[in-house]
Amino acid sequence: MxxxxxxxxxxxxxxxxxxxxxxxxxxxxxxxxxxxxxxxxxxxxxxxxxxxxxxxxxxxxxxxxxTSDLDAAARIGARLVTPDDAEWPGWALMALAQADTAERGGPPLVLWARGPATLDAISDSAVALVGSRAATSYGEYVASSLSAGIVGADRAVISGGAYGIDGVAHRSALASGGTTAAVLACGIDRDYPAGHAQLLAQIATSGVIISEYPPGTTAAKHRFLTRNRLVAALSSGVVVVEAGRRSGAANTAAWARKLGRPLGAVPGPVTSAMSVGCHRMIGDGLATLVTTASEVLSLVTPDGAGGPNDSPTRSTDALTPLQKRVHDAIPGRGTATVEEIAFSSAVDLSAVRSALAAMDVAGLVTPHDGGWKLL
Amino acid sequence: MxxxxxxxxxxxxxxxxxxxxxxxxxxxxxxxxxxxxxxxxxxxxxxxxxxxxxxxxxxxxxxxxxTSDLDAAARIGARLVTPDDAEWPGWALMALAQADTAERGGPPLVLWARGPATLDAISDSAVALVGSRAATSYGEYVASSLSAGIVGADRAVISGGAYGIDGVAHRSALASGGTTAAVLACGIDRDYPAGHAQLLAQIATSGVIISEYPPGTTAAKHRFLTRNRLVAALSSGVVVVEAGRRSGAANTAAWARKLGRPLGAVPGPVTSAMSVGCHRMIGDGLATLVTTASEVLSLVTPDGAGGPNDSPTRSTDALTPLQKRVHDAIPGRGTATVEEIAFSSAVDLSAVRSALAAMDVAGLVTPHDGGWKLL
Structure with a gap:
């Protein structure tokens, strides 16, 4: 070979x-x-x-x-991707060269990739969904929902292949027919964690498994931290779905901040230890609170649609304060006379009459049975 | 009389x-x-x-x-409090004279009070807990917990006497032996809502019921909005526990902002319609995310103890990056030789030895069985 x-x-x-x-x-x-x-x-x-x-x-x-590394990759249909290759995600990795990366050494020298999705395509579109391994069913539900929404918007979902939030994010993307990428802290030929062997195989079939570690490399604590910076770098933004007080997801979140990637966090019950990290990030102003896929998409494409401030306005919002008082003085059911409205609202009769006329034109009230009723 | x-x-x-x-x-x-x-x-x-x-x-x-208003108050042991009285909370109400209050008319002319707690004492210490009438059991649990924590710190809890969050906040304060104040949108002699007749009687026994409306006044929509400004003005800070998309609590929150009162909001499941308003306020940067009574107390007394950033530091936090790599290369159980650590961490033998020596002094590792193990 x-x-x-x-x-x-x-x-x-x-x-x-x-x-x-x-x-x-x-x-x-x-x-x-x-x-x-x-x-x-x-x-x-x-x-x-x-x-x-x-x-x-x-x-x-x-x-x-x-030779054994290259052969090991070839045997499982994986490839070595270098800065010489067309799919090298150079643009996304540039942030690593610029960030304060003394501790984690800057961009990767090479990347090993297993699966049909190309690295440049992933880095152009992927949103990172990360979170605790010990996720709650609430966190898993939210991760699943966000992941489906992200791939529904023709974006990829990138995560770390771990148990908990990562796994749910990958699975939901696959189930929705979307593309997902797993960045591993071990070789692309290792099934780590072992319980995710089948999931990793599925990702390698339609998406891509990525690692900067040579085939055969085992997962180690410092490699998870190093891997986390790649999850952030290869994404358009990072969303932490659940994180405990000291979670690996907080490390990925910190990389998102260092690399200038938008960072979102999902709130949860204050009674849940798995939301403490998310609440901390939001409370400290490090992460934007996100609750829906639409808000996630707004976060990663700030000029996109679906922002948090598109609620409908109420039809009485345009009323003047005096008109509102008159409006409030009309009972929810039945009618009130102009005199009754004037006494109840403490508004002068003539002012009540002109307010009613204006609200009649606006379609909010109508004369009825010698009085006025709400519409 | x-x-x-x-x-x-x-x-x-x-x-x-x-x-x-x-x-x-x-x-x-x-x-x-x-x-x-x-x-x-x-x-x-x-x-x-x-x-x-x-x-x-x-x-x-x-x-x-x-005469009938003054008699009605006297009959139930209530009193008219005016700017001439010693307990007039002039300092707290000053913010209403300064705020942009075109719509709601500035400070009250008088206040009617029913109960032993004086209005100046309330306004010196009270934290407002407000929220949706249609509270969830989650919201009620959190309101109860925050209220108990607030009165445990010798502060009063002020709210609007309504069903849901308001009622739970009052009840929990009473159950904890604390002082609570209810500001009503009707006369202090009205049991509104009717289901809170007993609760209001209890508040009047140990705390105080407050209204700017004369005895006998019925609740009306515009009076709730007017009442909300008093809840905010008479507090040291407002915390919204649960709020739907268009909640009255959002109005109290807006008053807190106008009056310069610290505003907190409690996050909840993104799947809960009753947390949408809280998430909106936090996401828009209007409210500070709070999860515990201690965080609420920090919010209303910014130089107090119990802030969100007092987590312990991990003992390996002080290690250099190279020392961390050496530390990570030692297995969680059992021992590793200096040579094994050097290969696994890709750190030079002499550097591994000096890192181990430094970490030995720091109490993080120890020599064992011819190798090294973690402590």
Missing amino acids: STYTAEQRAWAYLARVAEPPCGSVRLLVEEIGVVDAARAVCAQMLPPGYDEVTELTRARAGSDFT | STYTAEQRAWAYLARVAEPPCGSVRLLVEEIGVVDAARAVCAQMLPPGYDEVTELTRARAGSDFT
Whole structure:
């Protein structure tokens, strides 16, 4: 199966030799090209100024998994996507290069992808739905409803493939015939979590599974945090459906803020520990409160339709205060005379008459049985 | 029972001759004194510039209910409170004179009070809990919990005496041995709503029932709106527990904003129509999201304790990024050798050793069985 180009082999080698993401390796590639960069790292003979690359690659430089990684991907119909490829989501990842990313190393060097959806198409349209693994049935219901609404608007749903909110978001998108993308904290060939093996297979059939970790990589705590930044970066906006006091979803939310992605959070019962994180984000002004798919779509496309302020106006809204008092003085059932209305509202008779005339024209009241009644 | 002073009689007459609140009558009293103002209105002989008073009092000027109003109050142990009285909550009502009150006429001319709590004491401490009449059991639970927490902090709970959230707020305050005040849209002698007759009697026994409407006045739609401004004005802050899309509570909330009172709203399930109004207020940035009595108390006393940002910090929060990677590479159970940690974390051996040493000192890891384990 080893019909790989020198460039592909070099990218694959560098993708594993340092724990992703590794900013200094990326800079090295930008300076001397990917093939020479791989050679220099392999020989541990780096150009001046790249001591950090030496440091970060020393532990793994001698172990070459290049062919086995590429073969492992090919066996499951997956592919290595590099900045040389047309589907590289360079625009979306640019925010990672600009954000304060000292801690998590900036954009990924490469991405591994499994499934027919292309990464550029995903990053153009996807909304991230994230939340607690220990979701409540309320959270699952809301995630399902939002996901269906998002794919109904021809957008993809991106999430982390985890139990709870993530899983429901993926499933609902699939059930609605939409596209969904799962960004994993392990290799694209690992069924993690194990209980999601079938779900991941379905995502790989119609959507795409994405990881910056080489095939075979196991999930680890720091990889979840690193993965979260990709969920945010590859989305047009992030919505946290449920989150406890210290939730991984809060980390994805923080990345959304750093990367300038709109951030929404769904409120819930104050009695639910799984809504504490969402309430905190909203209360601290970090996230916008969202309750419907329409509000989510408004959030990620601010000039779109379906905003929160499109409620109908009541027909009496246009009345003057005096007209309102006259209106209120007419009983809900039956009629009142002009004199009764004047006494009840403490409005002068002539003013009552002119108010009634104006409201008659407006279709709010009508003369009836010698008095007036509401319409 | 007619042992009333000329001033009391004059206040009582003016309180009914125009529909409260009536700004121009209040100005007339300020200019010529209450006794002369009452005489002038009764004779419909007003000083120049008071044509509006003539307009607004013409319908009722000839009907004198003064003695019967004062007697009706006395019969049930209620009292007329005027700006001449020590308990007049002038400070709290000042905001009504300053706010844009064209529509609702500014401060009340007088207040009728029934119950031992004084109006100045109420306005010094009360937090308003308001919400939908058609409350859900969730909303009632939260209102009850917040009310108990508020009176537990030696503050009064003020509300509108209505079914739903209002009633639960009053009841919970009473059950917790606290003080509660109900501001009515009818006379202080009316049991409105009828189903709250017993609750209103209990409030009148330990707290206070307040109205700007003379005894016997029936509830009317415009009076609810007028009443709502008093709930907000007499409070240190307003919290909306549940509110539908077009709720009276939204009107009280709007008054809180106009009067500069802190405004909080309780989130709820997005599936509940009774939380739509709260979510709207929070989402539009009009209200602060509150979930607990402690957050309510922080809202109304901004320099108080119990704010939303007092969560404990995690002990690994102080680690450097490299130390965190080393920390993450140690399994949750069992031990790992320095070499295993170096490979797993892709951190150089010497750097792993110094990170482990630093984390050992910090009490996060410890040497065990020739390797290292988490503490």
